[in-house]
Amino acid sequence: MGKIISVSNQKGGVGKTTTAINLSAGLAEHGHKVLLIDTDAQGNSTSGLGINRENISLGLHDAIIDEFPLIEIIIDTGYENFHAIPSTRDLSGVDAELFQIERRERRLKEGLHILKQEYDYIIIDCPPSLTLLTVNALTAADSVLIPLQTEYYALEGLGQLLGAINLIRLGLNPDLAIEGIVLTMFDKRTRLSMQVVNEVQCFFRDREYVFDTIIPRNVRLSEAPSYGKPALYYDPSSIGAQAYRALSKEFLKKQAGM
Amino acid sequence: MGKIISVSNQKGGVGKTTTAINLSAGLAEHGHKVLLIDTDAQGNSTSGLGINRENISLGLHDAIIDEFPLIEIIIDTGYENFHAIPSTRDLSGVDAELFQIERRERRLKEGLHILKQEYDYIIIDCPPSLTLLTVNALTAADSVLIPLQTEYYALEGLGQLLGAINLIRLGLNPDLAIEGIVLTMFDKRTRLSMQVVNEVQCFFRDREYVFDTIIPRNVRLSEAPSYGKPALYYDPSSIGAQAYRALSKEFLKKQAGM
Numbered sequence: 458m459g460k461i462i463s464v465s466n467q468k469g470g471v472g473k474t475t476t477a478i479n480l481s482a483g484l485a486e487h488g489h490k491v492l493l494i495d496t497d498a499q500g501n502s503t504s505g506l507g508i509n510r511e512n513i514s515l516g517l518h519d520a521i522i523d524e525f526p527l528i529e530i531i532i533d534t535g536y537e538n539f540h541a542i543p544s545t546r547d548l549s550g551v552d553a554e555l556f557q558i559e560r561r562e563r564r565l566k567e568g569l570h571i572l573k574q575e576y577d578y579i580i581i582d583c584p585p586s587l588t589l590l591t592v593n594a595l596t597a598a599d600s601v602l603i604p605l606q607t608e609y610y611a612l613e614g615l616g617q618l619l620g621a622i623n624l625i626r627l628g629l630n631p632d633l634a635i636e637g638i639v640l641t642m643f644d645k646r647t648r649l650s651m652q653v654v655n656e657v658q659c660f661f662r663d664r665e666y667v668f669d670t671i672i673p674r675n676v677r678l679s680e681a682p683s684y685g686k687p688a689l690y691y692d693p694s695s696i697g698a699q700a701y702r703a704l705s706k707e708f709l710k711k712q713a714g715m
Numbered sequence: 716m717g718k719i720i721s722v723s724n725q726k727g728g729v730g731k732t733t734t735a736i737n738l739s740a741g742l743a744e745h746g747h748k749v750l751l752i753d754t755d756a757q758g759n760s761t762s763g764l765g766i767n768r769e770n771i772s773l774g775l776h777d778a779i780i781d782e783f784p785l786i787e788i789i790i791d792t793g794y795e796n797f798h799a800i801p802s803t804r805d806l807s808g809v810d811a812e813l814f815q816i817e818r819r820e821r822r823l824k825e826g827l828h829i830l831k832q833e834y835d836y837i838i839i840d841c842p843p844s845l846t847l848l849t850v851n852a853l854t855a856a857d858s859v860l861i862p863l864q865t866e867y868y869a870l871e872g873l874g875q876l877l878g879a880i881n882l883i884r885l886g887l888n889p890d891l892a893i894e895g896i897v898l899t900m901f902d903k904r905t906r907l908s909m910q911v912v913n914e915v916q917c918f919f920r921d922r923e924y925v926f927d928t929i930i931p932r933n934v935r936l937s938e939a940p941s942y943g944k945p946a947l948y949y950d951p952s953s954i955g956a957q958a959y960r961a962l963s964k965e966f967l968k969k970q971a972g973m
């Protein structure tokens with residue numbers, strides 16, 4: 458039975474998409490069947506995998522609004538064990554449409570029910586902002602992976618995200634767990650980065666899991682999407698790719714220890 | 716008569732808040748009366764100015780949903796000529812409420828009508844994602860300032876933003892102009908940064924204004940919010956503060972040339 462993990466943080470630009478793509482690639486490399494779902498209208502996970510949105514006729518919008526079976530819109534990324542559900546441009550109007558329909562927070566959860574049998578991990582890349590689509594992802598998820606940029610605003614926003622997760626637990630998804638916090642874009646030359654790392658590791662010590670693997674700032678990670686490839690394949694020897702491989706290993710160890 | 720400028724880009728983490736705060740501070744330094752409005756539930760513009768959200772009873776939510784006069788919720792930042800309208804936590808549920816009410820896209824525009832006489836510039840910091848609150852900001856604005864991080868995903872997302880602006884022009888705000896594109900977080904050591912700068916300057920050469928001032932990546936800009944101050948006051952001699960001062964000058968020259 459597959460596990461659904463939502464990669465979420467309402468703060469923008471913290472590394473959600475970069476983490477979703479490279480963790481998914483890392484898990485697939487270890488032989489696990491992975492499905493990456495792009496719920497962001499920006500479609501960064503989709504283009505970061507080299508999928509051209511203009512060639513796609515059916516996407517997540519059709520599944521969520523018109524209840525088109527999700528299994529029909531799955532795309533093979535070309536990497537072994539790694540499939541994706543792309544986002545299409547019509548996703549940007551989905552919140553307005555979702556507000557008008559029944560079970561609006563549960564559409565994704567219901568759609569994913571069958572797919573849980575087909576994949577070991579279903580990773581959901583979320584948009585910034587706590588929109589109805591993000592609520593759908595948090596309702597469908599077994600756990601939430603929180604990328605946290607080592608910056609002041611990102612740290613400040615963490616409380617709001619944890620509050621939103623607790624709200625989801627109250628009604629829509631009582632069993633929603635926190636998979637852990639992944640520190641991203643760490644720059645060892647700045648005091649600020651170190652301060653954020655220390656604060657997070659101290660504050661969450663006995664509360665939530667903070668991954669030991671810290672993702673450093675590495676230009677190879679931001680170059681990879683322009684080639685439509687996960688960094689793991691674009692530049693496997695880069696420190697960014699190595700960090701995401703280490704994260705995948707640590708993630709799998711954590712699952713095994715469950 | 717004051718000019719309303721919305722600082723907007725649905726891509727997350729591109730420097731909207733940092734630009735909104737430091738441009739506002741720069742204009743105020745030149746003697747212009749400035750009002751900065753924080754429409755993001757994250758409240759980064761609010762905390763970046765040292766305003767403690769917990770001490771605020773009335774905020775933008777009350778003005779937009781309950782039509783409370785905006786003039787009553789204005790706060791003095793303590794910097795000369797520089798006022799602010801803070802965001803409060805209840806803003807995160809505002810989209811769901813806005814969907815149910817009349818004139819939902821125009822609430823901010825209507826509220827700002829009186830204030831345009833009081834300020835030279837009203838700067839609106841927008842959240843990531845094209846939510847109903849962002850639509851309100853784009854409907855109220857005379858022009859849109861687009862911070863563009865010198866990264867691949869940010870460049871890719873520009874088309875979507877320009878598309879959204881055109882949609883707003885079709886119905887809600889036919890006179891919405893583009894103030895210009897400000898390149899941010901430029902890192903001269905990376906080829907990617909240079910590529911994005913070249914592409915933007917070439918593509919927009921005869922179409923839209925691209926500010927000559929490019930904001931470099933500078934840790935002082937990301938430290939400043941933890942002290943609750945604009946970088947212009949936190950570390951006036953830093954290259955980040957100097958860049959935003961140069962941007963303010965260029966911006967004012969552009970207004971004068973109108």
Ligand SMILES: Nc1ncnc2c1ncn2[C@@H]1O[C@H](COP(=O)(O)OP(=O)(O)OP(=O)(O)O)[C@@H](O)[C@H]1O
Pocket residue numbers: 468469470471472473474475476497501583584585641642643672673674675676678679680682697725726727728843866867868869
């Ligand atoms: N560790 C890193 N080092 C350098 N650049 C990075 C790193 N992680 C991500 N980036 C780059 O930083 C930018 C933001 O990352 P990304 O788009 O993954 O964040 P996000 O949280 O998904 O953003 P959004 O909120 O818009 O969805 C991107 O241009 C990405 O390529």
Ligand SMILES: Nc1ncnc2c1ncn2[C@@H]1O[C@H](COP(=O)(O)OP(=O)(O)OP(=O)(O)O)[C@@H](O)[C@H]1O
Pocket residue numbers: 467468469470585608609610611726727728729730731732733734755759841842843899900901930931932933934936937938940955
């Ligand atoms: N030129 C810069 N150099 C270094 N750091 C910067 C620069 N501009 C912004 N930052 C930092 O990068 C992060 C993102 O910037 P900021 O929060 O202003 O972007 P935003 O577009 O407002 O994000 P969001 O989409 O979440 O609203 C912040 O931590 C900020 O302090």
Ligand SMILES: [Mg+2]
Pocket residue numbers: 473474475497501582583584
């Ligand atoms: Mg993303």
Ligand SMILES: [Mg+2]
Pocket residue numbers: 731732733755759841842
């Ligand atoms: Mg912001």
